[in-house]
Amino acid sequence: MSAVTNVLMVGVGGQGIILASSILAEVAAESGLDVKKSEVHGMAQRGGAVSSHVRFGKKVYSPLIPAGEADILFGSELLETYRWLPYLKPEGRIIANLQRIDPPAVFRGEAKYPEGLADKLAQRDSGLIAFDALKEAVALGDARVATVMLAGALSARLEFEEALWLKKVRELVPKKAVEINLKAFQRGRMLAGLAA
Amino acid sequence: MRKILSGNEAIARGAFEAGCEVAAAYPGTPSTEILESITQYPEVKAEWSINEKVALELASGASYAGARSLAAMKHVGLNVAADPLFTLSYTGVQGGLVVVTADDPNLYSSQNEQDNRHYARAAKLPMLEPSDSEEARRFTALAFGLSEQYDCPVLLRSTTRISHGEGLVELEDRKPGPVTKKAVKDPAKYVMLPGYARPRHPLVEERMKKLKEFAENFPENKIEPGDPQIGIIASGVAYQYAREAFPHAGFLKLGMVWPLPEKLIRKFAQSVEKLYVVEELDPFLEENIRAMGLNPVGKEAFPITGELSPELVRTGVLGPSAAKKIEFDKTIPDRPPNLCAGCPHRGVFYALKKLRAFVCGDIGCYTLAAQPPLKALHTCLCMGAGIGQSFGMEKALGPGEKVVAVIGDSTFFHSGITPLIDIIYNQGKSTVIILDNLTTAMTGRQGHPGSGVSIYGRPAARISLEKLGEALGIRTVVIDPFEVAQVEKVLKEEMEDGVPSLVIARAPCVLIPEFKKMKKPAFAVSEDQCTGCKICLQLACPAISWVDKPDKEKKRKGYAQIDELSCTGCGICSQVCGDAAILREEKN
Numbered sequence: 185m186s187a188v189t190n191v192l193m194v195g196v197g198g199q200g201i202i203l204a205s206s207i208l209a210e211v212a213a214e215s216g217l218d219v220k221k222s223e224v225h226g227m228a229q230r231g232g233a234v235s236s237h238v239r240f241g242k243k244v245y246s247p248l249i250p251a252g253e254a255d256i257l258f259g260s261e262l263l264e265t266y267r268w269l270p271y272l273k274p275e276g277r278i279i280a281n282l283q284r285i286d287p288p289a290v291f292r293g294e295a296k297y298p299e300g301l302a303d304k305l306a307q308r309d310s311g312l313i314a315f316d317a318l319k320e321a322v323a324l325g326d327a328r329v330a331t332v333m334l335a336g337a338l339s340a341r342l343e344f345e346e347a348l349w350l351k352k353v354r355e356l357v358p359k360k361a362v363e364i365n366l367k368a369f370q371r372g373r374m375l376a377g378l379a380a
Numbered sequence: 381m382r383k384i385l386s387g388n389e390a391i392a393r394g395a396f397e398a399g400c401e402v403a404a405a406y407p408g409t410p411s412t413e414i415l416e417s418i419t420q421y422p423e424v425k426a427e428w429s430i431n432e433k434v435a436l437e438l439a440s441g442a443s444y445a446g447a448r449s450l451a452a453m454k455h456v457g458l459n460v461a462a463d464p465l466f467t468l469s470y471t472g473v474q475g476g477l478v479v480v481t482a483d484d485p486n487l488y489s490s491q492n493e494q495d496n497r498h499y500a501r502a503a504k505l506p507m508l509e510p511s512d513s514e515e516a517r518r519f520t521a522l523a524f525g526l527s528e529q530y531d532c533p534v535l536l537r538s539t540t541r542i543s544h545g546e547g548l549v550e551l552e553d554r555k556p557g558p559v560t561k562k563a564v565k566d567p568a569k570y571v572m573l574p575g576y577a578r579p580r581h582p583l584v585e586e587r588m589k590k591l592k593e594f595a596e597n598f599p600e601n602k603i604e605p606g607d608p609q610i611g612i613i614a615s616g617v618a619y620q621y622a623r624e625a626f627p628h629a630g631f632l633k634l635g636m637v638w639p640l641p642e643k644l645i646r647k648f649a650q651s652v653e654k655l656y657v658v659e660e661l662d663p664f665l666e667e668n669i670r671a672m673g674l675n676p677v678g679k680e681a682f683p684i685t686g687e688l689s690p691e692l693v694r695t696g697v698l699g700p701s702a703a704k705k706i707e708f709d710k711t712i713p714d715r716p717p718n719l720c721a722g723c724p725h726r727g728v729f730y731a732l733k734k735l736r737a738f739v740c741g742d743i744g745c746y747t748l749a750a751q752p753p754l755k756a757l758h759t760c761l762c763m764g765a766g767i768g769q770s771f772g773m774e775k776a777l778g779p780g781e782k783v784v785a786v787i788g789d790s791t792f793f794h795s796g797i798t799p800l801i802d803i804i805y806n807q808g809k810s811t812v813i814i815l816d817n818l819t820t821a822m823t824g825r826q827g828h829p830g831s832g833v834s835i836y837g838r839p840a841a842r843i844s845l846e847k848l849g850e851a852l853g854i855r856t857v858v859i860d861p862f863e864v865a866q867v868e869k870v871l872k873e874e875m876e877d878g879v880p881s882l883v884i885a886r887a888p889c890v891l892i893p894e895f896k897k898m899k900k901p902a903f904a905v906s907e908d909q910c911t912g913c914k915i916c917l918q919l920a921c922p923a924i925s926w927v928d929k930p931d932k933e934k935k936r937k938g939y940a941q942i943d944e945l946s947c948t949g950c951g952i953c954s955q956v957c958g959d960a961a962i963l964r965e966e967k968n
Contacts, residue, residue, distance in 0.1 A: 196715065206384075210384060219547065219548060220546065221384070230748070231715070231717060231922055245621075248689055250624065251704055264715070271706070287713045288922070291924070291925035292753065293914065297713075
């Protein structure tokens with residue numbers, strides 16, 4: 185219906201979803217597109233769930249992605265990615281971190297972390313890009329770059345130039361951590377290439 | 381130059397460009413970032429005010445002196461500032477005065493979802509409502525001009541999706557405000573004695589008539605012609621949802637939601653076959669349009685509660701059959717926000733729960749203690765309310781009931797001092813606990829009068845809570861919230877002793893720099909010692925988790941474990957553990 189691309193980015197407070205969605209929005213804007221991004225701050229901190237809607241195209245009206253119209257679901261935590269699966273278009277694509285973060289009821293032993301979620305994601309997107317970004321980031325030398333690594337994987341699913349992505353990563357991550365974030369971004373691109 | 385800005389950043393930018401010189405606010409989601417963002421412009425003198433009333437009074441003083449000024453607040457903050465607002469409508473301004481109200485449909489971080497468009501009508505003031513970041517910037521600048529032109533404060537209404545949504549904004553240079561700065565002695569305008577105020581009221585009514593005429597030709601109230609079968613009147617983010625749902629419909633987009641352009645609305649209504657009013661929350665536009673004798677479709681089709689969305693607009697117009705069937709898996713666990721590992725509030729609430737106290741609460745991170753498993757906070761009404769409520773309960777229930785008030789440090793300065801004085805003056809016996817974490821934590825760690833930090837992150841005057849308590853003549857005790865037994869003992873004594881007392885539980889929020897000095901080595905659970913009693917899990921600490929592993933020999937279903945990385949070494953869990961199973965890691 186429209187030429188707007190919808191990317192729903194979800195995760196847990198503190199993982200860097202807002203940073204990742206800012207990188208994407210800046211890349212789209214610098215490519216000459218109209219962009220809107222929407223998220224809720226405030227209570228979303230303190231380990232709560234976080235979601236950010238990023239929409240870009242010739243002209244974007246609603247800051248929210250209409251239900252069931254996400255082209256890409258980007259999740260930095262497995263359960264959160266699964267939670268938002270109904271927002272994905274039938275032909276939508278998924279980039280998922282396999283990392284699990286227990287919600288309060290689970291860490292208190294009152295509920296179980298659901299099993300088989302990665303399989304459920306794969307049933308929706310046969311070309312699912314999924315890896316344990318935390319493990320990969322630790323292997324690279326800094327656990328904090330996990331979500332930027334996932335952004336690298338996301339870049340493999342969108343038609344923006346790699347140089348533009350790298351420029352925006354450079355601009356938006358903390359000065360001291362530019363090099364490791366660029367490395368993480370490229371590692372993410374590579375992992376997506378292998379998975380695609 | 382184009383830049384991606386949030387609505388809040390765009391409001392700050394618009395104020396800067398319009399030559400705003402003074403800006404004040406008390407932090408409150410979703411408005412907080414307006415003032416945070418304005419601090420990047422050295423031309424604007426910004427401050428965190430003690431509360432919204434003071435913020436507006438300060439901005440009005442700057443306006444009287446000829447400076448363009450802005451006060452920003454969340455929707456409920458305008459309740460606090462309503463007193464100066466209504467009479468500012470009479471006195472008017474010198475320099476442009478803009479009052480930003482950020483409403484929170486769907487209560488993402490609020491205690492109600494009131495619709496502040498009613499304030500514009502009630503206080504007889506114009507209100508602009510932007511629908512994206514670019515309009516947020518532009519409308520803010522327009523509001524300053526309107527304020528001077530019509531000699532009144534101008535309300536700018538945002539909502540969470542505008543304030544926290546981001547979009548492309550065209551940046552312009554700063555232009556100075558047009559008014560000469562000077563303290564003008566004009567009692568008939570600025571001294572609202574009845575004799576002076578009475579003749580101001582007809583001027584207010586006259587102004588609103590003129591503003592109504594202005595609204596007819598205001599370029600931001602515009603008809604966007606389209607398919608005449610569906611004609612939609614909308615403003616703010618609701619316009620964007622409606623446009624998304626019906627890109628080809630005819631629109632009357634209102635940039636000014638009060639007063640309304642009656643002729644323009646009639647003209648639009650005549651040009652379409654079916655008229656809809658799409659608005660979030662109350663039928664504000666709808667009822668005023670009905671009063672014109674028109675009959676739009678409104679709240680019978682679109683919900684009055686919560687926020688709208690493109691789907692809700694689509695199904696409102698086309699009927700429920702047009703709804704996309706989206707079903708979430710409701711069997712999976714939620715992920716609510718939680719008190720942080722090492723949060724100094726945790727020990728106080730654990731003690732209060734043990735003492736079976738009725739806890740009159742307040743607004744801040746600590747309101748999260750109402751949730752299971754702590755369930756140790758029993759009221760939350762508005763900023764500062766808990767203290768007065770605890771005194772009211774004491775009066776109703778008589779002595780001997782275990783009722784206490786808890787309030788955060790920032791909230792106490794905002795509106796907890798006056799009810800505390802009320803208790804002392806009226807010889808109450810209440811116990812008031814200030815949870816002093818040295819910051820305004822929930823909204824993102826802003827400074828306040830007790831923190832010693834200004835909005836610019838620089839040193840500011842620091843007001844001592846204990847000296848304040850002493851000056852008021854109330855018994856004041858400072859406790860370390862991490863010493864659980866001591867906390868329990870002090871609270872028990874203070875609740876039972878029959879005199880009023882102020883208990884200050886002081887330790888820094890784990891998210892501020894002062895905390896670094898407090899951090900200690902992590903604790904660990906001795907897997908061997910743990911009996912699996914789960915008492916530590918009742919603390920709701922995100923660093924403690926349960927391992928399901930039944931062990932017949934040990935007669936337990938599993939054991940607790942502590943995540944070494946998130947544990948701050950606060951030690952509360954080791955104090956509540958009856959089996960001495962939780963020890964500092966270094967000792968293991």
